[in-house]
Amino acid sequence: MSDTPTNLDALRERIDSLDNDILRLISARAECAKQVAEVKTRSDPDSVFYRPEREAQVLRRIMELNTGPLDSEEMARLFREIMSACLALEQPIKVAYLGPEGTFTQQAALKHFGESAVSLPMAAIDEVFREVEAGAVNYGVVPVENSTEGVISHTLDSFMDSSIRICGEVVLRIHHHLLVSEATLRDKVSRIYSHPQSFAQCRKWLDAHYPRAERVPVSSNAEAARMIKGEWHSAAIAGDMAANLYELEKISEKIEDRPDNSTRFLIIGSQHVPMSGEDKTSVVVAMRNQPGALHELLEPFHRHHIDLTRLETRPSRTGMWNYVFFIDFKGHVDEPRVAAVLEEVRLRAAELKVLGSYPMGVL
Numbered sequence: 001m002s003d004t005p006t007n008l009d010a011l012r013e014r015i016d017s018l019d020n021d022i023l024r025l026i027s028a029r030a031e032c033a034k035q036v037a038e039v040k041t042r043s044d045p046d047s048v049f050y051r052p053e054r055e056a057q058v059l060r061r062i063m064e065l066n067t068g069p070l071d072s073e074e075m076a077r078l079f080r081e082i083m084s085a086c087l088a089l090e091q092p093i094k095v096a097y098l099g100p101e102g103t104f105t106q107q108a109a110l111k112h113f114g115e116s117a118v119s120l121p122m123a124a125i126d127e128v129f130r131e132v133e134a135g136a137v138n139y140g141v142v143p144v145e146n147s148t149e150g151v152i153s154h155t156l157d158s159f160m161d162s163s164i165r166i167c168g169e170v171v172l173r174i175h176h177h178l179l180v181s182e183a184t185l186r187d188k189v190s191r192i193y194s195h196p197q198s199f200a201q202c203r204k205w206l207d208a209h210y211p212r213a214e215r216v217p218v219s220s221n222a223e224a225a226r227m228i229k230g231e232w233h234s235a236a237i238a239g240d241m242a243a244n245l246y247e248l249e250k251i252s253e254k255i256e257d258r259p260d261n262s263t264r265f266l267i268i269g270s271q272h273v274p275m276s277g278e279d280k281t282s283v284v285v286a287m288r289n290q291p292g293a294l295h296e297l298l299e300p301f302h303r304h305h306i307d308l309t310r311l312e313t314r315p316s317r318t319g320m321w322n323y324v325f326f327i328d329f330k331g332h333v334d335e336p337r338v339a340a341v342l343e344e345v346r347l348r349a350a351e352l353k354v355l356g357s358y359p360m361g362v363l
């Protein structure tokens with residue numbers, strides 16, 4: 001087909017007509033969501049509107065049905081936004097995240113809840129926990145582990161003294177860029193700002209390209225991006241959101257040492273999330289300090305063929321030589337075999353706390 005004006009006009013007419021259909025269908029869907037809200041409120045005035053298990057099922061179904069030409073993740077992202085707008089019609093939700101604005105955690109919050117959620121930056125991980133606990137926001141988003149640098153212990157420790165539950169997870173590919181402002185003299189960069197985790201994730205690249213530049217650790221990548229405004233000899237390592245927010249230019253893109261560098265974030269809240277079909281559970285267990293304790297703890301999981309996805313040890317804050325284990329595994333507490341394992345573990349452990357069962361990250 002040649003790109004003649006007639007063909008272009010005809011195709012655009014077809015696009016207009018398809019857009020009419022899409023518009024009508026999205027509106028009908030939004031009407032439906034409003035009715036869902038009425039049903040929920042009628043059945044329980046304190047009902048929660050956000051349903052992570054249902055959202056995961058909607059997105060998974062779309063990805064399965066999709067036959068292209070858009071790829072399934074792209075299609076799911078579009079539906080993510082439609083659902084986000086539908087939920088905002090039911091009840092606008094507020095989400096606290098580890099700020100400041102422009103951090104990867106904000107990007108994770110947007111990826112999970114879509115653009116219609118109101119997201120509020122907090123200065124520290126404990127503040128995110130506190131805001132959720134106090135009911136000032138509906139949910140919180142905090143980083144929990146990075147594929148290159150490992151666990152974010154502050155987040156794990158925050159669960160120890162909190163009644164907060166995990167309602168979801170989101171995994172984000174982390175791409176770091178070397179950013180400069182309009183004031184920077186590019187061949188005179190002698191100082192680079194970033195978060196310590198980002199320095200660690202780009203160590204080899206920095207050693208090869210800027211071995212002599214001073215590396216200045218700051219509290220977040222977004223803060224690093226803010227710092228270089230007006231400093232002619234400085235650059236920052238940060239992601240796309242910070243680059244856009246502070247209108248910085250990328251002089252080198254994707255400088256992370258490992259191409260699969262990704263961070264897992266948790267969605268924290270107070271609700272029990274029903275099964276979605278593909279779920280994970282997180283627990284924290286304190287074992288008595290005796291030989292073979294770890295084996296005793298893990299043996300029931302092995303016997304019931306439960307797939308562990310993560311095991312993390314943290315010193316307990318109550319005794320000098322006691323440790324607690326954070327365990328993630330596939331399955332949901334409402335499944336009989338998971339309930340059976342947890343019952344066995346409860347008998348063997350000094351303490352067991354279920355942090356939550358939640359849908360495995362879809363996007």
Ligand SMILES: O=C(O)C(=O)C[C@]1(C(=O)O)C=C[C@@H](O)C=C1
Nearest residue numbers: 036049050051054055083086087
């Ligand atoms: O199914 C529901 O419970 C809805 O509220 C509808 C809907 C959707 O748009 O599909 C919206 C928000 C919920 O988080 C889940 C799904």
